Amino acid sequence: MKIAVLPGDGIGTEIVAEAIRVLDTLDLSFEMETALVGGAAYEAHGHPLPEATLKLAKESDAVLFGAVGDWKYDKLERSLRPEQAILGLRKNLGLFANFRPAICYEQLVGASSLKPELIAGLDILIIRELTGDIYFGAPRGRRTAVDGHFPGAEEAFDTMRYSRPEVERIAHVAFQAARKRSKRVTSVDKANVLETFQFWKDVVTEVGKEYPDVELDHMYVDNAAMQLVKAPKKFDVVVTGNMFGDILSDEAAMLTGSIGMLPSASLNASNQGLYEPSHGSAPDIAGQGIANPLATILSAAMMLRFSLNQPEAADRIESAVKSVLARGLRTADIWSAGTTKVGTREMGDAVVAAITKKTITG
Ligand code: IPM
Ligand code: MG
Numbered sequence: 001m002k003i004a005v006l007p008g009d010g011i012g013t014e015i016v017a018e019a020i021r022v023l024d025t026l027d028l029s030f031e032m033e034t035a036l037v038g039g040a041a042y043e044a045h046g047h048p049l050p051e052a053t054l055k056l057a058k059e060s061d062a063v064l065f066g067a068v069g070d071w072k073y074d075k076l077e078r079s080l081r082p083e084q085a086i087l088g089l090r091k092n093l094g095l096f097a098n099f100r101p102a103i104c105y106e107q108l109v110g111a112s113s114l115k116p117e118l119i120a121g122l123d124i125l126i127i128r129e130l131t132g133d134i135y136f137g138a139p140r141g142r143r144t145a146v147d148g149h150f151p152g153a154e155e156a157f158d159t160m161r162y163s164r165p166e167v168e169r170i171a172h173v174a175f176q177a178a179r180k181r182s183k184r185v186t187s188v189d190k191a192n193v194l195e196t197f198q199f200w201k202d203v204v205t206e207v208g209k210e211y212p213d214v215e216l217d218h219m220y221v222d223n224a225a226m227q228l229v230k231a232p233k234k235f236d237v238v239v240t241g242n243m244f245g246d247i248l249s250d251e252a253a254m255l256t257g258s259i260g261m262l263p264s265a266s267l268n269a270s271n272q273g274l275y276e277p278s279h280g281s282a283p284d285i286a287g288q289g290i291a292n293p294l295a296t297i298l299s300a301a302m303m304l305r306f307s308l309n310q311p312e313a314a315d316r317i318e319s320a321v322k323s324v325l326a327r328g329l330r331t332a333d334i335w336s337a338g339t340t341k342v343g344t345r346e347m348g349d350a351v352v353a354a355i356t357k358k359t360i361t362g
Helices: 012-025 039-045 051-059 083-093 106-111 164-179 195-208 221-230 242-255 294-306 311-326 344-361
Strands: 002-008 031-034 062-067 097-103 123-129 184-189 215-220 237-240 263-267 273-277
Touching (some): 002 012, 002 039, 002 051, 012 294, 012 344, 051 083, 062 083, 083 273, 097 164, 097 242, 106 311, 123 164, 123 242, 164 184, 184 195, 184 221, 195 215, 215 221, 221 242, 237 242, 263 294, 273 294, 294 311, 294 344, 311 344
Parallel strands (some): 002 031, 062 273, 123 237, 184 237
Antiparallel strands (some): 097 123, 263 273
16 A cells, blocks of 8 residues: 655645654554655746656555645746646546535534534535536636736636536435435535536436435525525535535535644545645644644545545544543644643644554553
């Protein structure tokens, strides 16, 4: 088994380092190889996703990814910006199924901007289609770009597009995930305005007939955005397109109060996957040793479960994280009065210690 480790930019290197220490504690036998990606790769090789990095990712069973991006690259031509690295990895590895759980940890209820009763016990799974939609439809403005912008352009457009197989396969992923949970799927669209999403809705409905045990409902994206803050617990599995999923998953993550806690997985048809925290590179706090490594550590757990077939090891990481929270340790992003503030490294130490202790005491 081989893991490609791509820490990236900003806090990426700090948080990935802690996840690696946690993986090392588990004494599993896999090979890990690190490569540059994002702004870091641009600085060194002139491209955010160098050939060698892509090759390493392709030949690995899983990719552990930190984060990419920094405002200082906003002036670069679009194809050279750090974000292109993650888009390129998704497309080249065919990582069409993005799992973004939004879970409210019991101890962090107070960190949410919503009232505790609205989010206590919240456990939503957003399944975002990741390689289609307007993200990958032909853009027009690109031809006249100067320094990544379009001076004097009269118009610009990107094309929203989905094919039947693309919608079918993500719908199957959602229905199958729902079977392991509460057997409910909400498909989010904008069928009242966009043809692409009427098509999406029709195809999801057809696929749903193969899953008579799963309840399917449909919701327009604007209403879904509203319901997420009004009554988030009404949702269980949410399946949607690339762009709506981008927006709704940030919304759902933030309302748990725990965006620094939330992992994500992006899988292709052969369960090869890329695992990354749901948050970004946070250049404003990079290098200070205060970032929360738990989302990345939990992403490593997802990696063990989904791509490396090590479910027990994944359980050990997850229970170690819970015990560390129960002890009252908090990084700055989830800190509240009465808890103990720790830095990135100390949080990693605590998870490592919790795993080691469990190993010794059984
Ligand atoms: C995400 C991010 C990316 C996206 C960016 C960095 C390209 O926001 O993973 O949600 O828009 O998909
Ligand atoms: Mg996003």
